[in-house]
Amino acid sequence: MKNFFLNLGKQPLANKYLKTFKKNQIKYDLKLYFDTKSKLVSISKRIPSKIMFNNKYPYRSSMSLTMRKSFKKLSKEIKNKYKPKMLLEIGSNDGALICNFKKKNVLGIEPCKNLAEITKKKGFKTYNNYWDIRLSNKLKSIYGHIDLIYSSNTLTHISNLNNVFKSINNILSSKGILIIEDPSLLECIKKNSYDQFYNEHIYLFSAIAVKKLLEKFKLEIFDIKNLSTHGGSLRYYIKKKINKKLKITKNVKKQIDKEINYGLGKLNTYKKFSKNVKKSKIDLLRILHKIKLNKKKIIGYGATAKVVTVLNYCNINSELISNFTDTTPEKIHNFIPGKNIKILKYKKDILNKYDFAFLGAWNFKKEIFKKERSFLKNGGRFITHIPKPKII
Ligand code: TYD
Numbered sequence: 072m073k074n075f076f077l078n079l080g081k082q083p084l085a086n087k088y089l090k091t092f093k094k095n096q097i098k099y100d101l102k103l104y105f106d107t108k109s110k111l112v113s114i115s116k117r118i119p120s121k122i123m124f125n126n127k128y129p130y131r132s133s134m135s136l137t138m139r140k141s142f143k144k145l146s147k148e149i150k151n152k153y154k155p156k157m158l159l160e161i162g163s164n165d166g167a168l169i170c171n172f173k174k175k176n177v178l179g180i181e182p183c184k185n186l187a188e189i190t191k192k193k194g195f196k197t198y199n200n201y202w203d204i205r206l207s208n209k210l211k212s213i214y215g216h217i218d219l220i221y222s223s224n225t226l227t228h229i230s231n232l233n234n235v236f237k238s239i240n241n242i243l244s245s246k247g248i249l250i251i252e253d254p255s256l257l258e259c260i261k262k263n264s265y266d267q268f269y270n271e272h273i274y275l276f277s278a279i280a281v282k283k284l285l286e287k288f289k290l291e292i293f294d295i296k297n298l299s300t301h302g303g304s305l306r307y308y309i310k311k312k313i314n315k316k317l318k319i320t321k322n323v324k325k326q327i328d329k330e331i332n333y334g335l336g337k338l339n340t341y342k343k344f345s346k347n348v349k350k351s352k353i354d355l356l357r358i359l360h361k362i363k364l365n366k367k368k369i370i371g372y373g374a375t376a377k378v379v380t381v382l383n384y385c386n387i388n389s390e391l392i393s394n395f396t397d398t399t400p401e402k403i404h405n406f407i408p409g410k411n412i413k414i415l416k417y418k419k420d421i422l423n424k425y426d427f428a429f430l431g432a433w434n435f436k437k438e439i440f441k442k443e444r445s446f447l448k449n450g451g452r453f454i455t456h457i458p459k460p461k462i463i
Contacts, residue, residue: 073113076341077103077265077348079384084118085269085376086129088405088414096409099270101380105341110280112256112341117230118270120182120201124228128183129401130376132167132223137438139167141300145250146171153248155219159210161202161239162225166190178214180206185401202229207238216244223252224301227274236288246316249290249309256280257330258303260340262458264433265348265384266377267302277335278326281307289313294320302434302457352385355460359391362427362454369454370425371395372439373432374402374414381431381456383409392429396421422446427462429454 081098089096102115132138146168149155156176163169163179165186170193179197181187187199200206202225210217220243229235239249256277259267267275274280282292294308305326310317334340362369371378374397381387388411395407395414403416415421422428422443430436433455440447447453453463 072108073104073106074338074341075102075104075115076338077345079103079265079268079348079380082270082380082383083409084123085271085379085408086123087408088129088374088402089408090405092406092411092413098383098409101268101270101384103268103341103345105338107338110277110283110336111274112277112280113274114268114270114272116270117273120229123271124182124201126184127401128186129399130164131186131399131401132164134399135432135435135438137435138300141298142168143171145306149219149221149250153219155217155248157214157217158219158221159217159242161220161222162228163187163190163195163197166193166195168221168223169195178210178217202238203234204238204241207241211242216247217242218244218247220247220249221251222249224254224304226251227253227276228271230273232274232284233287236285236290240288240290240311243311245311246314247311248317250306251281251309252298252300252304252306254301255297255303255305257333257335260333260335260344262302263344263347263351264302264377264457265344265351266375266380266456269376269380271376276305277330278305278307278323279330279335282323282327285309291319292323293317295322295326297326300434351456351460355381355456356385356387358454358460358462359387359429363391367426368393368424369427369429370415370422371407371412371431372422372428372443372453373397373430373435374399374407375431375434377434378431379408379410382407382412388412393425395431422451423449425451427452427454430457433457 079101082101083096083098099116159178161180163181169177182201187197190197256275289312296306298304369392371392374395396417398417
């Protein structure tokens with residue numbers, strides 16, 4: 072049964088950047104639910120994929136050094152450990168992972184045309200399609216069974232998980248490996264990072280829920296890794312149950328026990344989370360208002376999809392945060408979805424004109440602090456809302 076636990080208000084599409092601010096930009100309810108049976112945490116309003124993932128999708132995996140490094144490291148591991156003849160990536164974005172492989176050994180699936188074009192132009196075989204059984208059948212007829220399927224930060228964006236796994240199961244060889252990687256629900260709850268929820272993130276996975284979900288498809292997790300990317304992610308290594316050669320590592324039980332002990336299987340945990348989120352909103356607004364009273368200027372750093380949830384939930388406008396800065400060409404000179412805050416092109420000395428920088432991309436704190444040493448040296452300060460609103 073699905074139980075409601077948090078209302079994050081009306082939210083625009085998290086990646087819908089507009090050239091001119093529109094007060095009446097379409098907004099949707101963002102309400103969170105916990106299913107006591109499947110243990111899945113999800114949002115209620117499902118927006119058709121075609122509206123969200125189109126030919127102008129602005130998110131680019133390659134924009135951060137952290138992600139590029141993470142994909143490079145994983146590609147080495149895959150090549151050394153699993154030596155796949157063919158790797159298929161569901162949601163290949165701008166090719167941050169597949170560019171580490173030989174062109175003849177990888178297939179990209181990317182529904183956003185502008186992103187698919189990037190990898191196509193580089194000579195990587197890319198299918199500009201949504202992942203479904205039709206595509207799975209088509210690829211199987213061309214390439215046969217696939218021995219490694221990878222998907223990062225994509226499956227949580229797809230409403231019908233049964234179709235996703237049915238289509239994967241259809242093409243994955245009996246000894247094949249599926250690796251998926253998505254933000255960790257446990258880390259989200261621990262860090263109070265309610266901004267992991269936005270209309271594209273239909274689900275936030277826990278190992279408990281993924282294990283249950285896979286059972287239907289005779290698939291099982293044989294290893295799990297905790298990653299620091301996206302504020303704390305889990306990488307699940309999955310195999311078919313009939314493949315007895317791969318042993319299930321201790322990491323799987325360890326993660327599941329950790330989640331059970333934290334209470335991820337109980338509704339009460341989510342109710343507590345909801346209280347913490349409401350407090351976080353009050354505390355963040357208090358900090359921002361105090362800074363403004365002192366006539367200091369605040370810029371937002373990293374126009375993430377996550378920050379759209381924060382700004383719209385807390386109702387933060389340009390009177391509090393005058394601008395944002397970001398390196399993504401598709402976001403620059405546009406407005407933060409739902410807000411009258413303009414995104415400025417990142418330049419080395421951009422922060423010098425401001426006293427404070429609000430960390431929209433808090434998940435890249437390390438990378439950003441390293442880059443902005445001189446801002447900090449000159450007395451500039453960062454503000455974060457994770458795990459609690461504070462000035463750093
Ligand atoms: P990210 O946190 O990956 O994603 P999401 O949109 O899923 O919440 O987004 C990081 C954003 O921050 C992206 O728009 C690029 C931007 N960014 C910078 O502008 N400068 C930086 O130094 C870093 C690390 C990120």
